[in-house]
Amino acid sequence: MYTIIFFCGGFYRFDELVEFIEDVGGIILREDHFQVSRGDYFLAEEIRVILILPKDEIKSLKSIAKDIKGRIEDIKIEDSQKRVMQSYIPVYNILCIIGDWVSKENFVNVIECPCSASIYPELDNRICIDELEKILDDMCTLEIAEYRMYNGKKEYRIKDD
Numbered sequence: 001m002y003t004i005i006f007f008c009g010g011f012y013r014f015d016e017l018v019e020f021i022e023d024v025g026g027i028i029l030r031e032d033h034f035q036v037s038r039g040d041y042f043l044a045e046e047i048r049v050i051l052i053l054p055k056d057e058i059k060s061l062k063s064i065a066k067d068i069k070g071r072i073e074d075i076k077i078e079d080s081q082k083r084v085m086q087s088y089i090p091v092y093n094i095l096c097i098i099g100d101w102v103s104k105e106n107f108v109n110v111i112e113c114p115c116s117a118s119i120y121p122e123l124d125n126r127i128c129i130d131e132l133e134k135i136l137d138d139m140c141t142l143e144i145a146e147y148r149m150y151n152g153k154k155e156y157r158i159k160d161d
Contacts, residue, residue, distance in 0.1 A: 001055045002026075002086050004077060009070020011045040020064050026053040027092050029085065029142055050075065052089060084131055088144070091135050092158070095145060101155035104133055 007017065011033070021028060030050040036043045053061060058072075065072045077085070094110055095102070102110075136156045139145040146159040 002052050002089055003055050003058065004029075004075050004082060004085055005051055005053055005058070005061065006073040006075050007047075007049040007051065007061075007065060007070055008073070009047060009065060009068055011047055013068040014047055016068060017049075017061075017064055017070070020061065021051055021053060024054055024057045024060075025089070025093075026051055026057070027088055027144065029088070029144070052086060084135065084138075087131065087135055088139060091132070091139065092144065095156065095158045099157075101148065101150065101157050103150075103153050103155050104136065105153070107132060107136075107156075 009017075018028065028049055028051045032048045034046045034048065036046060062072050091107075094107065098110070136145060136147070136154075140147050140156070140159075143159055145156050147154050147156045149155075
C-alpha cells in the first residue's frame with residue numbers, strides 16, 4: 001500500500017530526500033520552492049513537496065526529514081482522488097520500464113490489474129486502465145511525464161531532467 005505525504009523543509013540536503021523517494025519506489029507529485037526574505041534580505045529557501053510513498057517506508061522518511069531539518073505531514077484527500085493519485089505508481093513504473101515513447105493503446109496491453117505493486121489489494125478494479133488517459137495527462141501537467149503527437153496519436157514517456 002502507498003500513502004500520500006507532505007514534506008516541508010529547507011533546500012539543504014534535499015537531494016538526499018529525493019534519492020530516498022526514488023530508491024523506495026515513490027514519486028514526487030509536486031515540488032514548490034519558496035524564498036523567505038525580509039525586505040531586501042534573503043533569509044532562506046524552503047521546499048514543499050507532495051509525494052507518494054510505500055506505507056512501510058514512512059518511518060525511514062520521517063528519520064531522513066528530521067536529519068535534514070524538515071517535517072512530514074499527512075494530507076487529507078478524498079478516497080476517490082487518493083485512488084487516482086496512487087494509480088500513478090503502476091503507470092510511472094511501466095513508463096520507467098519501457099523507457100521510450102508509448103501510446104495509450106500500447107500501454108493498455110502492458111498494464112495489469114490488479115497490479116503487482118498491490119496499490120489496491122482489497123479491490124479488484126481497473127482504475128489505471130479506466131482512467132489511463134487522465135492519469136497520463138495529469139502526469140504531464142505535474143511534469144513527471146511528457147507527451148508528443150506521433151502519427152495522430154499521443155505518446156508518453158518519463159520526462160527527462
